[in-house]
Amino acid sequence: MTNRTHKKKSLSVGMKLRENLVIACIYIILILTGIFVIYPVAWIVLGSMNPGNTLFSSAFIPDNLTLNHYKALIEETDYLLWYKNTLFIATMNMIISTFLIVTSAYAFSRFRFPGRRKGLMAMLILQMFPGFMGMIAIYILLLQLNLLDNHWGLILVYAGGSIPFGAWLVKGYFDGLPRSLEEAAKIDGASNTTIFFKVMMPLSIPILTFIAVNNFIGPWMDFIFARLVLRSNENKTLAIGLFEMVTGRGNTEFTQFAAGAVLVAIPITILFLFLQKYIIEGLKAGANKG
């Protein structure tokens, strides 16, 4: 008996040592990964404050830092204008898309009407086509409507494209909400519109946040449609402007690009980190609901 406990104790000392080793390894891995994760970020931030203006002249840790590139970016390029454009498009897209998505999701979730199942099926199928398959048609359509090189044209394209995925997602969420509250409100004589704003909305804040943020961030990232619709320099969004800075003239404006990238990344990253809980939940719901 005593022999056995003794054996167990010595074993656990060995295990303890092994575990400490494992922990040490984990910390080393975590720190190394941390370096890999932060390196590109640090590189671009330092690059943006590097006195030179090209990629090859910038040492990782420069001798002295300067904010000149930020100044030049704002004074010499249309950067501020692009920023304003992107902000405008993103905000409008967020408002319009959320409205369209929520109204259709509410209809699909809470009403039974002829054509409902067909509509749901159609949206599911529409989601699967590559987004820019309709590019040529959209181009010609906007040309005919005189909306080419116009922010509203781009907003319409984004809003239209966001419906199928978003409506399915929000519908799934609405389906999960208990109906008893609505029924009580109905008995009290509340109209459908009142029920929606007074009962459903407060319960759906997480998913509405996700949809709104998603549609706000989308235009900051999109490259394809922005390039298709917007032509003139003063109408560009940030994604196109920055892309052309790095690809256009052989990296000679690298530091300016770096400054521009930092100014875009900061607000979006902060927004994301604040709302990450909603975003992860939303994506999870998206996969489970179709």
Add this chain to the structure above:
Amino acid sequence: MSPHINTTAGKATGLKRAVMSAVLSALFMGIGQIFNRQFIKGILYAVLEIFVIAVWSKPIAHGLWGLYTLGEQPQVRGARGKITEQGDHSIFLMIEGVIILIVVFILLLIYIRNIIDAYKTGKMIDQGGQPKSFVESLQNAWEKGYAYILLTPAFIFTLFLTILPLAFGILIAFTNYASPVLPPLKLVDWVGFQTFVNLFKLEIWSNTFYGVLWWTVIWSILATVTTFFVGLFYAVIINHKRIRFKKLWRTVFILPWAIPQFISILIFRNIFNGQFGPINQYLKLFGLEAIPWFSDPTWAKIALVTVNIWFGFPFWMALMSGVLTSIDKDMYEAAEVDGANAWQKFRKISFPLVMFATAPLLIMGFAGNFNNFNMIYLFTQGGPTNIAYSYAGSTDILISWIYKLTLEQNQYNMASVVSILIFVIVSIFSVYNFRRTKAFKEEDMIQ
């Protein structure tokens, strides 16, 4: 006229007025409603039909003609390219034709609606009821049709910005709309399945297609699997009970996901720059040879997958951390009592539970990488060039090939054919995924 109606009505006893008004409304919209003494509604319907016949019949006929022929008069140019005869623009005709088809479809729906409405009101009168007044009808529509009213804005958006362009995109696949057959100079023609046949039979196309498809599949699998397991790895080690500052690690590691992707891709483009990028600078510092990241196909692919891990693992890590922290601690304790070691605990408890929670996302992730245009196009632009391919580079996936075919090479019909094939592939995954989700099963139970 009336004897005929009498016989029909005779069969359906007691529905004389219903049948009569339905037939009247079928002859001309609104007459049945007027017959049922619903004057305002009837006049509105009638005015709509008169308007369509008077104003829209010509555009409708022209639209259908255009869709059928795609134009008959080519552009004629005189000396020094001066346009002497404008000619038909096949693509504009085609889009107009599709719009007209949609309008005709909507008008047909209204027309059918008008007949059903007349029948129902007639039936109500037959059964001794009173026809609704116009205001009552409106109220009725507001209540019963509330769902349709809610859906109308989204429907219009989807119809014109998604369905119409897609219908057009699919139709393009059956034409010869590709450089050099470009309007307005030349007329486009319907060619049936010729472009599909070319893709598989003509070597210049089939070589590219199979090559690009192969890399697309490899890329999707590699990109999904690597990020999944790397994410799992970090979720598990951070979750280790003796690791401190868990929140700090997670926040740091989530950064790559939080930074706008197009920016970080462009940053990496510079980091991997063959001549001046820091990676090759460091290699030189250690006396090693510079790696041709963007000019060698294999290295370009390795760079793509590596950079993609950087982007992709935080999402899985965040997701799996959530799953891991929600696992009941008692399970592990029970396993420890049974003498399970760390690996066994992971194999038998953590891994199955994580898989169960994330499997649907894995499939979605695969489908997403299949069409991950931004990653490929912004990082390598499909390059390096591959002389064996038509209009595609070595790292091009199908979607970026389509982009090049469309916007750079004007090979619209081929791009459209490949899009249809992508749709088929992606839909197989999505349908499989969707069918086994809870949402689908619940949806089945409702109706």
